Amino acid sequence: MGDGFKALADPTRRRILELLAQNELTAGEIAAQFDMTKPSVSHHLAILKSAGLVQDERRGQNIVYNVNMTVFQELMKWFYDLGLMQGGNHNEKE
Secondary structure (H helix, E strand, C coil): CHHHHHHHCCHHHHHHHHHHHHCCEEHHHHHCCCCCCHHHHHHHHHHHHHCCCEEEEEECCEEEEEECHHHHHHHHHHHHHCCCCCCCCCCCCC
């Protein structure tokens, strides 16, 4: 889980996740959204993938990236278990 938090600490990686939350994208499509080199974007994607936050899938000549929601669910559960988030039932008495 520590790798996930480390990956989320960087604003570029958070923006990549925001983009991927909207749609699956190739590395080139992601790179087009940033003013940085493609190797830099690939580095960020590698960190996100290593943390388990994104998955990739080869489709022909392209590699398509998408968000791994399972890891996000685990992070949200961690926050919930610590009491840092409230449950979804708004009718509970406090």
